[in-house]
Amino acid sequence: MNQRVAIIGAGPSGLSQLHAFEKARLNGIDIPEIVCFEKQKNWGGLWNYTWRTGLDEHGEPVHGSMYRYLWSNGPKECLEFADYTFSDHFQKNIPSFPPRPVLYDYITGRAKSENLDRYIQFETVARRVEYDQDSDQFQVVVEDLKTQQEQCQTFDYVIVATGHFSIPNVPHLEGLESFSGRVMHSHDFRDAEEFRDRNTVVIGSSYSAEDIALQMYKYGARSVTIGYRSSPMGFNWPEGIKEVPLPMKLQGKSAQFADGTDQDDLDAIILCTGYLHSFPFLEDSLRLKTHNCLYPDGLYKGIFWQDNPKLMYLGMQDQYYTFTMFDAQAWYARDVILGNIALPEASVRLEDMTTWKTREEALSNPFEDIDFQTDYIKDLCAATDYEDFDLDAAANAFKTWEHHKVENILTYRDQAFVSPCNGEKAPVHHTPWLNALDDSMAAFLATEKELVVKAG
Structure with missing residues (x-):
């Protein structure tokens, strides 16, 4: 009997897995029956922007954490598909830091070119996944959100590709209940225009706090105060943004911070405090x-x-690389399912995991983190036929990007990088990021001459 594989989620990770199987099929290889379950109406995961927050039209938690004016905060060259470059998709070389609509078009473009939607059941949410030891198979219960009907299907493998940036981590801050302004998590942040002429506090010290603070500065917030728990990000922030320790006291619209700084007339506090790995549909013995x-x-x-390798997770790591890593993981997972790679026994797997964990625990700075994840992807690619590309060049681009951010946090997106896949250097964008208030795909892809003609 033909084996069956369930893929839960049709975001970038799930689409990478579907693409990996489709590439094998197009090369004449018999593949298992593939069924992908996607809760949203469309593919793209977090990149599938929605204005909704809280619950969707079916009463399900909104998956998306994407905000309207998001631009890539890393060079596109470091997340490029080796077998489908940005130049392949757009039929021209484009700048290194695209806005959200451009990245969404790129991610879904490869999927559209292969008609991968034929594998996907949209508006279908996984409710329960259980493993039956006697049959060595998984029972997967899903609900069609349109009909509210549940069905149970049997699969030989389950691949969890739901991501881990959709369930907000919401810590308690002393006095938050007495704050009379707006309180929200970055998961629900949608439009920086909302905070024009407002005094805001951003809680956090990682990428979300960094970018949302910059978003609000770009779109006219009166002030942005970043509260950190352990250490500041330390960038050379422009006037109007400052970093201070966490607030010790909140009252009304005022905050007093641990360093003695006071801030009055606050309008909003945005918790950029990260996300939780959450898989309520998995039985406990399978849950990461x-x-x-x-x-x-x-x-x-x-x-x-480790306890059941027929269950796989994609994209569960903290991420420097994103789409690049998802492809590498998907190829490896596919080749294990197809029998091209034999997994070693449990003790050997544990030894390998321990080696990687020991190295991770010794990491002390972003450059070492980048090298660690680069080596991880190299390890995966070495075992598969994933298309060759210059991963060392991508790692060096990441390190250069880190330098650019330290040099000027407002202009790092105005730089240009070389593709590790085809060696092309990106053009410099026609408009500095700080002045590019139109983030549509048409505006981003237009040439300077086309913009002048349109303006005239």
Whole structure:
């Protein structure tokens, strides 16, 4: 009987997995029956922007954490598909830091070119996944959100590709209940225009706090105060943005911070405090429980559930690389399912995981983090036929990007990088990021001459 594979989620990770199987099929290889379940109406995961927050039209928690004016905060060259470059998709070389609509078009463009939607059941949410030891198969219960009907299907493999940036981590801050302004998590942040002429506090010290603070500065917030728990990000912030320790006291619209700084007339507090790995549809024996790290416990090669390797997770790591890493993981997972790679016994898997975890624990700075994840992807690619590309060049681009951010946090997106896939250097964008208030795909892809003609 033909084997069956369930893929839960049709975001970038799930689409990478579908693409990996489709590439094998197009090369004449018999593949299992593939069924992908996607809760949203469309593919793209977090990149599938929605104005909704809280619950969707079906009463399900909104998956998306994407905000309207988001631009890539890393060079596109470091997340490029080796077998489908940005130049392949757009038929021209484009700047290194695209806005959200451009990245969404790129991610879904490869999927559209292969008609991968034929594998996907949209508006279908996974409710329960259980493993039956006697049959060595998984029972997967899903609900069609349109009809509210549940069905149970049997699969030989389950691949969890739901991501881990959709369930907000919401810590308690002393006095938050007495704050009379707006309180929200970055998961619900949608439009920086809302905070024009407002005094805001951003809580956090990582990428979300950094970018949302810059978003509000760009779109006219009166002030942005970033509160950190352990250490500041330390960038050379422009006037109007400052970093201080966490607030010790909140009252009305005022905050007093641990360093003695006072801030009055506050309008909003935005909690950029990260996300939780959450898989309520998995039985406890299958559920990954981890914090955000570069090598989660219990996943051999960062993919295979140690206690049952027929269950796989994609994209569960803290991420420098994104789409690039998802492809590498998807190829490896596919080749294990197809029998091209034989997994070693449990003790050997544990030894390998321990080696990676020991190295991770010794990491002390972003450059070492980048090298760690680069080596991880190299390890995966070495075992598969994933298309060759210059991963060392991508790593060096990441390190240069880190330097650019330190030099000027407002202009790092105005730089240009070389593709590790085709060697092309990106053009410089026609408008500095700080002045590019139209983030539509048409505006981003237009040439300077086309913009002048349109303006005239």
